[in-house]
Amino acid sequence: IAPALMEDTSSLSAPQECLAFSDDNNDASIGECLNESDPLTVFAKTKSGEDFRYCNAVNCTTDDIWDLFQCDEIFENERPIHADATWRYLRKIYQEAMDPDFLSEVSADEEEPFSFETDVVIFQAPIEARHSPGKGRGLFAKEDIPAGTTLFRAPLSTHAIFPTDVSFRKYLLMIPAHLACDVMVWSYPVLLELTNSTTGVICTDLSETSFLNDAVDDDKENAKCRTDSDGICEMSYYALTNIKAGDEILAKYADFSSTELWWDVGLRSKGWDYANDDEDDRSNASEEEDEGEDEPEENDAADGKDGDGMEESDAEDDDDDEEEDDDDMKEDEDE
Ligand SMILES: C[S@@+](CC[C@H](N)C(=O)[O-])C[C@H]1O[C@@H](n2cnc3c(N)ncnc32)[C@H](O)[C@@H]1O
Numbered sequence: 001i002a003p004a005l006m007e008d009t010s011s012l013s014a015p016q017e018c019l020a021f022s023d024d025n026n027d028a029s030i031g032e033c034l035n036e037s038d039p040l041t042v043f044a045k046t047k048s049g050e051d052f053r054y055c056n057a058v059n060c061t062t063d064d065i066w067d068l069f070q071c072d073e074i075f076e077n078e079r080p081i082h083a084d085a086t087w088r089y090l091r092k093i094y095q096e097a098m099d100p101d102f103l104s105e106v107s108a109d110e111e112e113p114f115s116f117e118t119d120v121v122i123f124q125a126p127i128e129a130r131h132s133p134g135k136g137r138g139l140f141a142k143e144d145i146p147a148g149t150t151l152f153r154a155p156l157s158t159h160a161i162f163p164t165d166v167s168f169r170k171y172l173l174m175i176p177a178h179l180a181c182d183v184m185v186w187s188y189p190v191l192l193e194l195t196n197s198t199t200g201v202i203c204t205d206l207s208e209t210s211f212l213n214d215a216v217d218d219d220k221e222n223a224k225c226r227t228d229s230d231g232i233c234e235m236s237y238y239a240l241t242n243i244k245a246g247d248e249i250l251a252k253y254a255d256f257s258s259t260e261l262w263w264d265v266g267l268r269s270k271g272w273d274y275a276n277d278d279e280d281d282r283s284n285a286s287e288e289e290d291e292g293e294d295e296p297e298e299n300d301a302a303d304g305k306d307g308d309g310m311e312e313s314d315a316e317d318d319d320d321d322e323e324e325d326d327d328d329m330k331e332d333e334d335e
Contacts, residue, residue: 057169062184062267065172071181079182081129081137082208084119087158090179090206094160097171105194106161120158122207124150125239127249129211136185137211138248145243151223154235158207161192165266168202186210188253189261200261212237215250223251 060068095103125145132138145151162168168187172180187204204210215221224240225233233256243249253259 057166057173060169062165062169062172065169065180066184069172069177069180071177071184074178074181075136075185078131079136079178081131081211082182086179087207090175090183091158091160093174094171094206097174098167102163106192107156108195120153120155120207122154122158122209123152125152127151129208132213132248135213138213138250139208139211141243141245141247141249143245145239147239147242149239151237151239151249152209154205154207154209154237156235158205158209159235160204160206162187162202162204163192163199165202168266182210184267187267188257189259189265189267190256191258191261200258200265202265202267203257209237213248213250214253218252220250221252222247223249225251225255 066072126142127139128142129137129139132140139152160171162171172183175183183204187202189200190203191198192201192203212223215223222239222241222243223237226236226238228234235256237249237251
């Protein structure tokens with residue numbers, strides 16, 4: 001087993017300060033920092049086809065940020081197993097990025113409310129994170145683990161919840177590019193019950209449980225989340241079968257993620273290119289968006305995108321992106 005890459009956390013500072021670029025200087029290029037630290041006013045330069053354009057947390061798509069940060073290239077190399085300092089950093093910046101009222105509302109009834117700087121014991125069984133050939137990083141049993149054993153917890157205190165796609169992109173623009181690429185890969189849509197509403201949100205566990213890979217086939221599933229009386233995943237995982245030392249721990253993503261909300265919450269396929277549904281679901285969703293474009297008002301109301309900062313030109317871009325994503329996915333499947 002190859003040793004995990006050692007991660008250099010010495011350059012992590014809070015928050016990322018240098019993602020602001022001139023929006024009136026067409027010669028500005030990535031790297032010309034304007035010392036603007038509010039990601040909602042940040043203008044980052046992205047390349048769309050041959051043309052550069054500027055975007056920020058409001059008018060970028062998540063795919064724009066994926067391209068801007070060159071995540072494809074970043075994932076060509078083995079990514080590190082993150083140190084505790086990195087997870088704490090990611091949680092701290094999340095706390096700084098979010099509206100304190102939202103954080104209080106989300107954790108109102110929770111036994112373990114947000115507490116981004118305390119150490120949380122995640123693994124309850126002998127588990128380690130390491131490289132998983134063909135899947136990036138993954139979680140593995142260090143010793144034999146009998147069926148029924150609690151494997152790990154994923155408490156709310158390590159979970160970042162983004163109520164809008166803008167808040168998600170704002171966060172991405174506040175952290176270093178390589179970590180933003182990781183966050184895009186780890187994030188998934190869920191339905192969240194708030195005081196007065198149930199809404200689709202983006203969820204990212206900023207802990208090593210984000211290294212859990214998808215079982216895909218039922219016969220590879222060896223871990224499952226415990227559910228409450230309503231069948232809702234409680235984010236505590238147990239061994240479904242006897243797990244042998246060295247086995248990868250795999251669960252079904254569909255158990256905890258509302259994948260049908262993928263497009264509604266503003267997460268696009270990149271960064272989730274492998275795990276997200278099958279091609280039919282993707283083209284159905286794409287058709288639904290196309291239909292919606294003829295009736296913009298109804299579509300906005302129906303899919304909850306009203307007020308999320310998506311502009312018409314972005315919607316067109318998204319359609320293009322989705323076509324590209326279809327191609328990406330086919331390539332992945334071929335591989
Ligand atoms: C929640 S992350 C899991 C951790 C990820 N492997 C990493 O290195 O950060 C989800 C991503 O892991 C990869 N992945 C998950 N399950 C996989 C599988 N069964 N086969 C290949 N890749 C998988 C996909 O890239 C997916 O977008």
